[in-house]
């Protein structure tokens with residue numbers, strides 16, 4: 001099918017649902033899927049109505065003051081989950097129980113154990129489920145992986161540095177903020193460290209999920225008000241000697257150049273407004289006379305349509321997993337982050353496995 005149609009039910013009307021739905025309805029020249037905003041579920045019907053008025057005024061979305069009504073709506077094909085991390089598992093399970101496909105925001109769940117529960121349920125129902133790690137679906141990311149692993153433009157990779165820092169004034173954030181509330185999964189690692197880890201995994205090794213090489217992991221976390229305000233991970237691949245130095249912080253914003261890949265024949269830098277939103281990469285070959293080459297990627301809107309289009313095509317092809325974000329890859333990332341939190345001391349009340 002060339003241009004499949006997918007009818008979306010949206011759960012939560014906060015920041016990310018606003019950005020995601022804005023992109024779903026964005027007119028684009030390169031459109032290769034039809035996205036219909038079919039239903040909106042919110043804690044109140046008034047909020048859902050407001051959301052439609054603001055974000056998708058042309059749509060005829062049904063609005064509900066309860067999430068369950070979205071899961072039960074027969075017109076909805078796929079549920080997009082845009083609630084805080086701590087509610088992802090419950091929302092995924094409820095949607096799957098109604099036979100819906102699911103695209104769930106990152107981090108997929110609070111830990112690996114919860115993710116296993118969701119994938120087991122999806123397997124039994126035969127529905128498509130994916131973690132919305134949108135950066136992996138950006139053309140820049142795919143081009144960069146090709147340049148590094150297939151074209152070997154900087155020879156053999158030796159080290160990858162990547163940071164995602166944002167200045168989040170913890171003192172002034174309300175206790176209810178998902179960024180600092182422990183019960184909502186607050187802290188830097190699950191919110192933004194997941195991107196630094198993703199870049200490291202994608203650039204240090206060409207495998208994904210079960211085919212990926214297993215690194216040794218060393219890590220540290222700085223804990224304040226029970227959450228990690230900074231996390232650092234060193235990934236070491238014993239077979240190749242490669243190292244990744246991958247960090248996150250809630251104290252200071254990262255420079256626009258947020259990552260650096262060092263290889264035997266040169267260096268690549270990646271830059272953009274945030275570590276989740278790469279705009280350009282630059283290949284800098286070794287040697288004083290060597291010419292730098294810049295690869296600049298423009299994008300209308302935010303760039304969430306790339307993952308949405310990929311999901312539409314996977315579902316049309318009757319797949320239950322994405323090849324760019326397979327279940328085993330989500331489980332691998334969750335397991336690595338579980339380990340970091342186990343060593344670092346950040347814990348959530350409902351997380352009884354660590």
Ligand SMILES: NC(=O)C1=CN([C@@H]2O[C@H](COP(=O)(O)OP(=O)(O)OC[C@H]3O[C@@H](n4cnc5c(N)ncnc54)[C@H](OP(=O)(O)O)[C@@H]3O)[C@@H](O)[C@H]2O)C=CC1
Nearest residue numbers: 012013014015016017042043047082083084085105106107
């Ligand atoms: N891919 C990306 O670039 C981004 C991903 N995210 C991810 O999306 C998720 C949501 O983040 P974000 O949109 O920033 O969060 P917001 O706080 O802006 O919105 C979350 C929404 O979830 C609903 N909700 C349900 N229960 C609660 C609760 N107890 N506290 C707060 N909200 C609740 C609310 O919607 P309602 O009242 O309508 O039900 C709320 O508006 C997170 O998991 C985050 O990691 C976030 C930002 C960017």
Ligand SMILES: O=C1OC[C@@H](O)[C@H](O)[C@H]1O
Nearest residue numbers: 106166179191192274276
């Ligand atoms: O995924 C994200 O990327 C951007 C950040 O501002 C946000 O907190 C995070 O959830």
